Amino acid sequence: MKKKTTIYDIAVKLNITAATVSRALNNNSKISEATRELVQKTALKMNYEQNKVALALKSGKSYNVGVIVPRIDTTFFGSVIRAIEEELYPAGYHVIICQTHDIESREVENITTLINAQVDGILMSISSPDIDLNVINQIVKKNIPLIFFDRKKDIEGVSSVVINDFEGGYKVTKQLIEQGCKKIVHINGNPKIKIFQERCRGYKHALKDSGLAYDEKLVFETKSNVEEGRRVAKLLLAMDTLPDGVFSSSDFTALGVIQELKENGVKIPEDICVAGFANEPFTKFMELSITSVDQSPLEMGKMTAKVFLEQVNNKEIKIEKKVVLEPKLMIRKSSLRKVISK
Amino acid sequence: MKKKTTIYDIAVKLNITAATVSRALNNNSKISEATRELVQKTALKMNYEQNKVALALKSGKSYNVGVIVPRIDTTFFGSVIRAIEEELYPAGYHVIICQTHDIESREVENITTLINAQVDGILMSISSPDIDLNVINQIVKKNIPLIFFDRKKDIEGVSSVVINDFEGGYKVTKQLIEQGCKKIVHINGNPKIKIFQERCRGYKHALKDSGLAYDEKLVFETKSNVEEGRRVAKLLLAMDTLPDGVFSSSDFTALGVIQELKENGVKIPEDICVAGFANEPFTKFMELSITSVDQSPLEMGKMTAKVFLEQVNNKEIKIEKKVVLEPKLMIRKSSLRKVISK
DNA sequence: TTGTACGCGTTATCAG
DNA sequence: CTGATAACGCGTACAA
Numbered sequence: 221m222k223k224k225t226t227i228y229d230i231a232v233k234l235n236i237t238a239a240t241v242s243r244a245l246n247n248n249s250k251i252s253e254a255t256r257e258l259v260q261k262t263a264l265k266m267n268y269e270q271n272k273v274a275l276a277l278k279s280g281k282s283y284n285v286g287v288i289v290p291r292i293d294t295t296f297f298g299s300v301i302r303a304i305e306e307e308l309y310p311a312g313y314h315v316i317i318c319q320t321h322d323i324e325s326r327e328v329e330n331i332t333t334l335i336n337a338q339v340d341g342i343l344m345s346i347s348s349p350d351i352d353l354n355v356i357n358q359i360v361k362k363n364i365p366l367i368f369f370d371r372k373k374d375i376e377g378v379s380s381v382v383i384n385d386f387e388g389g390y391k392v393t394k395q396l397i398e399q400g401c402k403k404i405v406h407i408n409g410n411p412k413i414k415i416f417q418e419r420c421r422g423y424k425h426a427l428k429d430s431g432l433a434y435d436e437k438l439v440f441e442t443k444s445n446v447e448e449g450r451r452v453a454k455l456l457l458a459m460d461t462l463p464d465g466v467f468s469s470s471d472f473t474a475l476g477v478i479q480e481l482k483e484n485g486v487k488i489p490e491d492i493c494v495a496g497f498a499n500e501p502f503t504k505f506m507e508l509s510i511t512s513v514d515q516s517p518l519e520m521g522k523m524t525a526k527v528f529l530e531q532v533n534n535k536e537i538k539i540e541k542k543v544v545l546e547p548k549l550m551i552r553k554s555s556l557r558k559v560i561s562k
Numbered sequence: 563m564k565k566k567t568t569i570y571d572i573a574v575k576l577n578i579t580a581a582t583v584s585r586a587l588n589n590n591s592k593i594s595e596a597t598r599e600l601v602q603k604t605a606l607k608m609n610y611e612q613n614k615v616a617l618a619l620k621s622g623k624s625y626n627v628g629v630i631v632p633r634i635d636t637t638f639f640g641s642v643i644r645a646i647e648e649e650l651y652p653a654g655y656h657v658i659i660c661q662t663h664d665i666e667s668r669e670v671e672n673i674t675t676l677i678n679a680q681v682d683g684i685l686m687s688i689s690s691p692d693i694d695l696n697v698i699n700q701i702v703k704k705n706i707p708l709i710f711f712d713r714k715k716d717i718e719g720v721s722s723v724v725i726n727d728f729e730g731g732y733k734v735t736k737q738l739i740e741q742g743c744k745k746i747v748h749i750n751g752n753p754k755i756k757i758f759q760e761r762c763r764g765y766k767h768a769l770k771d772s773g774l775a776y777d778e779k780l781v782f783e784t785k786s787n788v789e790e791g792r793r794v795a796k797l798l799l800a801m802d803t804l805p806d807g808v809f810s811s812s813d814f815t816a817l818g819v820i821q822e823l824k825e826n827g828v829k830i831p832e833d834i835c836v837a838g839f840a841n842e843p844f845t846k847f848m849e850l851s852i853t854s855v856d857q858s859p860l861e862m863g864k865m866t867a868k869v870f871l872e873q874v875n876n877k878e879i880k881i882e883k884k885v886v887l888e889p890k891l892m893i894r895k896s897s898l899r900k901v902i903s904k
Numbered sequence: 905t906t907g908t909a910c911g912c913g914t915t916a917t918c919a920g
Numbered sequence: 921c922t923g924a925t926a927a928c929g930c931g932t933a934c935a936a
Binding site: 234237239240243251255267274276277278279 | 905907909910911912914
Binding site for chain 2: 224231269270271272273274276277282283284291292293294295299301302305306309314316317318319332333336337338362446457475500501502505506507508543
């Protein structure tokens with residue numbers, strides 16, 4: 221076990237003091253060109269590397285940023301984190317990953333440990349709609365930059381980067397209507413979560429704008445997986461008159477719906493148009509590719525990181541930024557009829 | 563900006579010394595039950611939380627672990643990291659994410675910064691086959707636990723957790739042969755990378771064991787994406803006699819192959835059986851589901867984390883563990899013929 | 905230009 | 921059982 225060389229080691233070797241070494245290394249204060257070069261050269265020779273932990277203790281900056289997400293192994297969060305890391309890396313920041321698995325206590329735990337680890341900022345997508353505001357306030361009070369992405373909560377002094385879920389829901393529904401759909405089902409996620417509320421609101425609004433009646437019997441609440449989609453599809457098949465459009469807030473349930481319907485002889489998109497949300501890779505790869513809404517995860521991550529950097533570099537000023545990205549409708553076969561009634 | 567309360571603050575309040583507070587908080591040395599309770603109570607009241615950075619400086623342990631991967635937004639690495647985080651979290655370790663984007667210089671950079679950040683361990687999947695061994699040796703010499711996962715390099719004193727890629731390649735190929743395939747194409751990745759070499763070796767071995775000749779004209783080298791699959795498929799279509807089986811080292815190229823072949827009227831699996839590798843989610847979701855090899859990413863991550871913990875908790879002993887996980891063949895429609903010739 | 909002295913928050917060692 | 925002191929490695933007023 222070799223010890224790391226410190227500025228003190230260099231100082232001893234050169235018969236100077238550690239302070240001088242520190243100055244020479246940081247190109248900072250006035251220092252003679254001669255000693256600077258000498259110090260830098262010997263530092264290199266001795267394989268000196270700055271101890272970031274000591275620096276963190278001294279300066280209060282750890283150059284670590286905590287990122288809290290429900291899960292990391294999903295396309296969406298994976299992409300967001302990818303972009304965050306890419307944007308933060310050149311600025312010298314490291315990304316610490318925390319998963320909550322949608323457990324509220326985990327969310328609080330993670331925040332606490334991140335604070336104790338002296339992170340310079342916390343970027344998070346809220347898991348639980350009823351998150352303990354005390355913890356959030358703790359972050360804000362400590363003046364640690366906090367930025368929400370995707371799933372946010374409106375809190376004084378906290379920035380956020382989200383997509384316009386309302387617009388996303390509106391656009392999809394509108395597209396289904398343009399394809400001639402008149403009885404459109406909406407498969408919702410947990411209605412306590414804002415993003416799902418918003419998508420649903422977009423759906424309702426689109427119906428209204430097109431003179432279609434809103435029928436709450438056509439709205440289902442599910443978790444995001446294939447089985448749930450199949451379950452809903454069975455309910456649809458049992459209806460007196462089959463719906464002719466489905467807008468699901470999840471690509472996975474959309475897939476389940478499609479699978480179940482097709483197995484029962486329903487033709488897509490001829491009989492029923494189907495659309496999902498999130499633009500999961502498989503939606504594009506399917507033979508019957510699935511219409512979906514892209515959430516620009518890379519852009520979201522990039523923006524989140526940028527807002528953080530802006531904030532951390534201007535600690536005196538209180539910055540509160542609310543960024544809203546526009547969702548992109550990806551029209552694919554599952555909702556594209558050959559003959560469009562004009 | 564509220565300051566954090568330190569043990570010193572507590573000491574002042576209680577008219578005792580910081581050392582005593584430290585002892586009381588750590589339940590450690592002999593200390594009177596009375597003061598312990600008093601200290602703990604006031605600590606709670608004053609919202610005291612241990613400053614991990616100071617602890618890290620003092621103890622040399624940061625309770626941070628660096629994880630280096632080419633990219634984080636893929637199903638495989640996302641899942642591995644998910645499992646690593648889950649396994650390490652209860653032990654009090656945080657996961658720092660680094661991406662290399664397959665750039666060798668990035669790999670070296672990341673290692674250096676991680677070392678300076680005083681991480682307690684480095685878990686990595688090697689991007690470049692020609693990685694600078696000096697950097698690796700630097701880690702080993704500093705006695706920082708280093709564990710390779712998935713893509714490894716055989717280095718004295720370094721543990722690794724991988725899957726048996728040879729076996730994976732062997733099993734897939736064997737399955738194709740059992741379906742009656744006689745002219746089997748292999749789509750390889752970068753042959754400089756060990757895992758691809760191994761999969762190819764499994765392919766050759768399976769051919770040999772079944773009395774089929776190896777023909778290097780049937781092996782193609784590609785990157786892992788859909789377009790490359792289409793490109794290869796076009797080459798296959800131009801052959802005098804069409805092959806009747808394709809084993810691709812990538813699910814994405816397998817998908818490209820399938821798309822291109824189907825568009826040219828080739829029937830799968832009747833005319834050609836196709837199989838991929840990695841068990842990407844879409845392989846299961848497709849109508850024509852794609853045979854693939856599961857790499858047990860969750861198990862791999864879990865094992866990697868466990869090996870690290872074992873190593874970090876037994877720093878005196880030199881542990882070198884080589885874990886090899888068995889790949890799971892997922893047989894699906896793309897290589898499952900209705901009528902099997904017996 | 906350089907050295908001295910100190911503090912960041914914690915724990916370990918040695919007295920008492 | 922508790923207090924005093926040093927040390928982890930670094931940066932920085934202040935003094936020289």
